[in-house]
């Protein structure tokens with residue numbers, strides 16, 4: 198059965214996922230939560246490496262986890278961090294979202310102000326995205 202999930206609920210799921218962040222170098226904890234068309238929520242948080250370039254953003258941790266569980270058809274993603282106005286997904290995450298969640302809404306919120314949610318779309322954040330199979 199399809200469950201209705203509000204943007205506020207998805208933001209709260211991202212805030213919960215953020216508690217799992219492993220960010221000893223930047224101390225910048227990010228949480229992300231993906232929503233499927235069926236109403237399932239799949240979270241992730243950033244994981245950093247001493248070899249900084251190996252760090253993986255929260256959005257990609259959530260996306261890779263969801264994809265490797267066989268989930269597809271994402272309708273939204275929420276991202277939460279201690280950032281004024283909420284954290285905007287980096288370019289690399291926008292590319293992955295454009296490939297695997299092209300129809301998704303993107304909700305962002307500051308972890309100190311979860312009630313203030315800003316809404317974007319993946320398509321709007323990465324227009325004319327590179328895809329191999331259009």
Ligand code: THU
Pocket residue numbers: 220223225227242243244245252253254255256284285286287290
């Ligand atoms: N980070 C994310 O998790 N998502 C983004 O969209 C941008 C940045 C993480 C990576 C790193 O652990 C920390 O934020 C500081 O860049």
